[in-house]
Amino acid sequence: MWRRFVAKPAGCFSQRSLMHSTQRYYRRFSPRQSLATPVSLGFLGWLFGSTDYSAVRKDIADIMDDYDWDDGSWGPVLVRLAWHASGTYCAADKTGGSNGATMRFKPESADDANAGLSLARARLEAIKEKHPNLSYADLWVLASYVAIEEMGGPEIEFKGGRSDAKDGSDAKVRCGRLPDAAQGADHVRDVFYRMGFSDQEIVVLVGGGHAIGRCHTDRSGFDGPWTRAPTTISNEYFNRLFEEEWVEKKWKGPRQFEDKATGKLMMLPTDMVNLTDPEFRKYSQMYQKDEGKFIEDFAAAFKKLTELGC
C-alpha cells in the first residue's frame, strides 16, 4: 500500500496523493470520535493531570503544513529533532538519549550538529503550552511519529513517560556524539554501535531519514535534498543511490556528491558508504527491492532509536 503514497516524483514538492489527504481529513474530523464520549478525553485528562495523546497528535498534524517552510512541511525537521535528541545515547554507560529533552540547554543547544533545530523546538512551543502535562521529551518524539505518519510513513506506536531535565547539567555529555557527515564507514559504525544498532539498522535509519528533508548551507554547510519527494517517506533514497551516477560537487562548500544528470540531488560522504561499503550496500539493495520491508524495519528502528534509555 505504500506505493500509493509515493507517486513517482515529478517536481520538487510534496507528493501527497488524494487518498492520503482524504484519510487525513477523515481522521481529523470524523464525527464518530466526538459523539462517542459525552465528556471529552481532553477534559478528563486536564482534570486528572494526564495527556490526551490523540488531541496532541491532531494539534501536531495541524502545524505540519506551511507554505513558507521548506517544501511546504515541517515534517523533516521535526524528524531530525527527535533523531538528534535520541542519537546521543551511549549503551555502555546509559547516558544521553531522548529522555530529559536536554537540547533546550547549553551547551547542547549550541552544538554545531544541532544548528537549525531551535526553529523546530520553537514550532512546538504552542503545543506544549496547550498540553502542559506532556513533557518536552515526549512531545519531540510524538511530533516525529506524527510527522512520519503525515508524510505517508508507518504508524509508530507511541509510549509516553519521558521526563524533562530541570537544568543543563546532563546536556554537556550529549555534545559531539552525533555523526559527522564528512567521515566514512568506520565512523558511522562507531557512532551507531555506541547506541546499540546493527549495520542493517544503520542503513534503514539513514535511508528513511534522508528520504525526506534537505541540507542547508546556513546549518550544516551542505546543500540540497536527497530525493525529489522530500516530504514523502519511502525507499526513494535507495532508488536514487543506485539509479543515479554520483559525482563530487565542484563548489566552495564541504565535500558532497551530486547526481550527474541534473546536479539537483545530493549525497553526503556518509551516505555514499551505503553504496560503497559491502555490508551496508547489501542492505541498501535489499531495501531498494522491497519497500514493504523498508517501511516495516524503519518503523521498528526509529521506535528503538527514540526509546533508547527510556
Ligand code: ZEM
Ligand atoms: Zn540526517 N542529516 N544524518 N539523519 N537528517 C541532515 C538532515 C537530515 C547525518 C547528517 O550529517 C545530516 C540520520 C542520520 C544522519 C535527517 C534524519 C536523519 C543534514 C543536513 C546532515 C548534515 C542538516 C541541515 O543542513 O539542515 C549523518 C552524518 C547521519 C548518519 C550517518 C538519521 C538516522 C535520521 C533519522 C532517522 C532529516 C529528516 C534531515 C533533514 C532535516 C531538514 O531540515 O530538512
